[in-house]
Amino acid sequence: MLVLYCPQGASVPQFTNSPTLIVMVGLPARGKTYISKKLTRYLNWIGVPTKVFNLGQYRREVQSYKSFEFFRPDNEEAMQIRKACASNALKDVVIYFSKEHGQVAVFDATNTTRERRVSIVSFAKEKGYKVFFVESICDDPDIIAQNIADVKVSSPDYLNCDKEEALADFLKRIECYKQTYVPLDDEKDRRLSYIKIFNVGSRYLVNCVQDHIQSRIVYYLMNIHVTPRSIYLSRHGESNMNLLGRIGGDSGLSPRGHKYATALGTFIKSQHIKDLKVWTSHMKRTIQTAEHLGIPYEQWKALNEIDAGVCEEMTYEEIQDNHPEEFALRDQDKYRYRYPKGESYEDLVHRLEPVIMELERQENVLVVCHQAVMRCLLAYLLDKTADELPYLKCPLHTALKLTPVAYGCKVEHVFLNIEAVNTHRERPGVSFTKHVHLLQAQYKIIKCIIDSQYASVASDVVWHSVKVAQHVVNQTFSQAILTLGCRINDHT
Amino acid sequence: NDSVPHAFTLTNSPTLIVMVGLPARGKTYISKKLSRYLNWIGVPTKVFNLGQYRREAVQSYKNFEFFRPDNEEAMQIRRACATNALKDVVIYFSKEHGQVAVFDATNTTRERRISIVSFSKEKGYKVFFVESICDDPDIIAQNITEVKVSSPDYVNCDKDEAQADFLKRIECYKQTYVPLDDEKDRHLSYIKIFNVGSRYLVNRVQDHIQSRIVYYLMNIHVTPRSIFLSRHGESELNLLGRIGGDSALSPRGHKYATALGGFIKGQHIKDLKVWTSHMKRTIQTAEHLGIPYEQWKALNEIDAGVCEELTYEDIQENHPEEFALRDQDKYRYRYPKGESYEDLVHRLEPVIMELERQENVLVVCHQAVMRCLLAYLLDKTADELPYLKCPLHTVLKLTPVAYGCRVEHICLNIEAVNTHRERPGNVDITRNPEEALKTIPDHF
Numbered sequence: 001m002l003v004l005y006c007p008q009g010a011s012v013p014q015f016t017n018s019p020t021l022i023v024m025v026g027l028p029a030r031g032k033t034y035i036s037k038k039l040t041r042y043l044n045w046i047g048v049p050t051k052v053f054n055l056g057q058y059r060r061e062v063q064s065y066k067s068f069e070f071f072r073p074d075n076e077e078a079m080q081i082r083k084a085c086a087s088n089a090l091k092d093v094v095i096y097f098s099k100e101h102g103q104v105a106v107f108d109a110t111n112t113t114r115e116r117r118v119s120i121v122s123f124a125k126e127k128g129y130k131v132f133f134v135e136s137i138c139d140d141p142d143i144i145a146q147n148i149a150d151v152k153v154s155s156p157d158y159l160n161c162d163k164e165e166a167l168a169d170f171l172k173r174i175e176c177y178k179q180t181y182v183p184l185d186d187e188k189d190r191r192l193s194y195i196k197i198f199n200v201g202s203r204y205l206v207n208c209v210q211d212h213i214q215s216r217i218v219y220y221l222m223n224i225h226v227t228p229r230s231i232y233l234s235r236h237g238e239s240n241m242n243l244l245g246r247i248g249g250d251s252g253l254s255p256r257g258h259k260y261a262t263a264l265g266t267f268i269k270s271q272h273i274k275d276l277k278v279w280t281s282h283m284k285r286t287i288q289t290a291e292h293l294g295i296p297y298e299q300w301k302a303l304n305e306i307d308a309g310v311c312e313e314m315t316y317e318e319i320q321d322n323h324p325e326e327f328a329l330r331d332q333d334k335y336r337y338r339y340p341k342g343e344s345y346e347d348l349v350h351r352l353e354p355v356i357m358e359l360e361r362q363e364n365v366l367v368v369c370h371q372a373v374m375r376c377l378l379a380y381l382l383d384k385t386a387d388e389l390p391y392l393k394c395p396l397h398t399a400l401k402l403t404p405v406a407y408g409c410k411v412e413h414v415f416l417n418i419e420a421v422n423t424h425r426e427r428p429g430v431s432f433t434k435h436v437h438l439l440q441a442q443y444k445i446i447k448c449i450i451d452s453q454y455a456s457v458a459s460d461v462v463w464h465s466v467k468v469a470q471h472v473v474n475q476t477f478s479q480a481i482l483t484l485g486c487r488i489n490d491h492t
Numbered sequence: 493n494d495s496v497p498h499a500f501t502l503t504n505s506p507t508l509i510v511m512v513g514l515p516a517r518g519k520t521y522i523s524k525k526l527s528r529y530l531n532w533i534g535v536p537t538k539v540f541n542l543g544q545y546r547r548e549a550v551q552s553y554k555n556f557e558f559f560r561p562d563n564e565e566a567m568q569i570r571r572a573c574a575t576n577a578l579k580d581v582v583i584y585f586s587k588e589h590g591q592v593a594v595f596d597a598t599n600t601t602r603e604r605r606i607s608i609v610s611f612s613k614e615k616g617y618k619v620f621f622v623e624s625i626c627d628d629p630d631i632i633a634q635n636i637t638e639v640k641v642s643s644p645d646y647v648n649c650d651k652d653e654a655q656a657d658f659l660k661r662i663e664c665y666k667q668t669y670v671p672l673d674d675e676k677d678r679h680l681s682y683i684k685i686f687n688v689g690s691r692y693l694v695n696r697v698q699d700h701i702q703s704r705i706v707y708y709l710m711n712i713h714v715t716p717r718s719i720f721l722s723r724h725g726e727s728e729l730n731l732l733g734r735i736g737g738d739s740a741l742s743p744r745g746h747k748y749a750t751a752l753g754g755f756i757k758g759q760h761i762k763d764l765k766v767w768t769s770h771m772k773r774t775i776q777t778a779e780h781l782g783i784p785y786e787q788w789k790a791l792n793e794i795d796a797g798v799c800e801e802l803t804y805e806d807i808q809e810n811h812p813e814e815f816a817l818r819d820q821d822k823y824r825y826r827y828p829k830g831e832s833y834e835d836l837v838h839r840l841e842p843v844i845m846e847l848e849r850q851e852n853v854l855v856v857c858h859q860a861v862m863r864c865l866l867a868y869l870l871d872k873t874a875d876e877l878p879y880l881k882c883p884l885h886t887v888l889k890l891t892p893v894a895y896g897c898r899v900e901h902i903c904l905n906i907e908a909v910n911t912h913r914e915r916p917g918n919v920d921i922t923r924n925p926e927e928a929l930k931t932i933p934d935h936f
Binding site for chain 1: 678690691692693694695696697699700703706707710711789835838846849
């Protein structure tokens with residue numbers, strides 16, 4: 001992954017100096033919004049700030065929808081409104097690029113006339129933006145009917161209509177566009193940068209890819225598909241290290257972990273999944289889990305758990321003892337923080353990009369992995385931000401079944417009823433660092449008091465400290481205080 | 493359960509890549525480059541060049557008349573050569589563990605392509621066509637000058653004769669050339685490359701390997717440029733004979749970095765991009781260049797795991813078995829809690845892809861990393877890769893030329909320790925320490 005040199009040490013991925021405007025092209029119900037949202041999700045996940053500007057939303061804000069007549073090419077009044085909406089959307093693109101650090105904007109509209117596209121290209125040229133067109137061409141009536149049923153009939157435009165009415169109106173809407181639709185032309189548009197997608201990906205025409213980000217976009221678009229399927233995510237069964245509260249390492253499953261693996265096998269069988277692919281990491285605990293499934297599995301090194309570097313195999317208490325500053329820094333920016341001699345979540349995302357790409361190509365897949373890895377994959381699939389990602393809940397012994405539906409993903413949590421330790425550490429409270437320092441100071445005081453044998457005073461201090469500690473999620477510290485408290489009681 | 497290091501599902505069926513196009517359209521260039529890339533990422537691939545079969549069958553080439561569509565006798569010979577080449581493909585797949593075969597021939601008629609598709613279907617091979625279409629006379633003239641005029645076919649001709657004959661040869665093919673058709677061939681899997689990559693048409697990509705091939709072909713270009721490879725300047729750990737770590741440059745290392753800056757300026761390179769790793773020693777080296785540089789974590793040195801910052805003597809003392817195992821299979825051997833060269837290649841794949849997209853680039857990296865990059869650029873095998881010589885304080889300038897790469901070694905005359913360890917004679921785990929340490933380089 002390209003990283004621009006930054007003296008402070010933080011790596012800011014920079015794919016291109018100029019912002020890129022992706023312009024969708026195509027008749028209604030050709031998957032433009034689906035592609036826009038999916039592409040945006042992918043680009044944001046790999047660290048390229050991207051935003052969709054959907055013209056339909058701009059139009060809905062200005063005008064409540066009555067019927068397809070709004071879209072008739074001879075409806076002058078509507079045309080003015082539509083042009084104004086397009087202008088407003090592009091104005092917002094300018095703000096996104098110049099003031100909000102955006103790098104890619106996806107202009108999700110039909111853009112079916114040469115005239116509209118020519119004006120967008122001039123606008124972009126004037127501003128110094130690169131333009132990349134994504135045209136979706138589809139003449140398969142079944143696919144179009146499916147799209148309409150999936151996302152159009154339930155659109156805000158048809159809130160007060162029944163399905164039949166909505167369908168009929170929408171088909172007339174498409175006809176309005178067809179009258180003036182001019183696809184990108186091989187000859188006339190040979191200097192534009194674009195990809196034409198035919199019939200949901202059986203065929204692509206790629207012209208004049210300018211740079212790295214466009215090349216990545218093309219590669220991504222050529223790997224996604226819409227065939228129905230499910231993705232199953234699960235962590236390995238509880239491991240011996242998990243039981244000891246230790247992070248990382250490469251330990252085997254605990255007895256309960258083995259029970260989970262067996263239960264997972266049963267669950268998978270009961271799902272009667274067609275051609276299921278199973279992926280694990282190179283670590284014992286995922287491999288042992290997969291072994292119980294009785295299905296061939298593939299090992300990916302890229303699925304290995306986050307490398308905790310110098311903190312490998314430590315408990316959180318030990319990390320607090322030996323690397324208290326690092327521990328606090330991690331809590332300040334858990335996504336970007338890199339363990340000394342280890343990795344950050346940000347590094348993990350880069351490592352996992354080929355896994356995501358292959359996940360897109362595949363159909364039914366079960367990924368047996370690890371907590372941090374699963375958080376990254378889940379963040380991609382459910383469009384979570386870098387801030388949310390490191391705190392996503394991925395408990396042991398729970399399988400997640402994700403099924404793409406409409407513009408997103410349906411999630412089912414399947415807890416297989418085998419007990420396991422909890423390995424989830426919440427985001428600490430706002431004044432966490434302050435509390436830690438407070439606790440550390442109180443701990444020192446208590447120690448002094450014990451050493452100087454003012455035991456009765458100590459027990460009050462201890463009790464107060466425990467109460468404070470209960471507000472702090474770092475329960476291990478309160479445990480330490482409690483332990484100390486017991487020692488004081490023993491003294492008295 | 494031996495771990496399969498590769499990220500992607502290797503297709504169960506072998507894949508036959510079939511080149512399509514008139515002569516001088518870059519088919520052999522693409523075949524060789526693609527084959528080099530696939531082998532480097534671990535997919536055993538081989539090129540079957542029909543011209544070579546023809547040269548073996550017809551010992552001496554006379555002139556373009558051989559290729560006239562009405563030359564019945566020649567047609568028989570050419571068909572027989574194609575059959576022999578495909579027979580060899582079968583052997584490559586069934587007996588030599590090949591996974592991808594590139595059939596490098598014109599394949600310009602529907603008839604020929606149909607017969608290849610039936611052949612593959614019968615054998616259970618997947619077929620992927622790569623058609624190169626070019627109508628730019630300058631590009632074609634350039635190709636002819638670079639690789640045709642010096643071909644074995646024209647060994648006894650002067651340049652102009654060769655050029656003239658070759659152009660007539662192309663005319664012979666043009667008469668019967670039928671490109672892949674949007675409608676008639678819509679069930680075939682293929683990529684059409686127009687005018688050296690300004691435009692691509694991709695139809696029916698079937699699986700992962702075809703998707704990777706398409707991505708690769710869409711990222712390569714033929715614009716002249718040079719790739720400069722250099723290690724960081726000598727580091728403090730280098731001086732102590734210790735591997736890995738993240739130490740700073742030694743005084744001599746700093747001198748090298750300055751000399752490198754001087755050398756680069758002297759080359760007057762247009763729009764040079766400079767890449768380093770995230771490690772101090774490459775960053776400090778790049779700092780002296782006075783050019784903006786980008787840091788890639790993927791360019792970090794191989795992780796030696798438990799052996800990080802040890803000397804070879806330490807490794808022999810503390811991990812003698814591991815040391816021997818590494819000598820037995822240096823490419824695949826993975827340091828405990830560390831990496832193997834094989835892992836490194838995977839890590840470097842995005843770097844290679846971006847290197848293909850770019851033009852003039854200087855990569856400041858590390859010994860093992862440089863060996864991997866060099867193996868890709870110079871088509872070295874996995875066996876040769878871990879022993880490629882990449883000494884400190886030497887810049888390699890690689891310039892793509894014809895079907896390969898020209899290499900210039902530039903030693904900048906600043907002394908440095910040698911860090912190259914040859915494979916010792918005895919790699920048995922029962923060997924004694926002297927045998928293990930025989931080839932270690934000197935250090936302080």
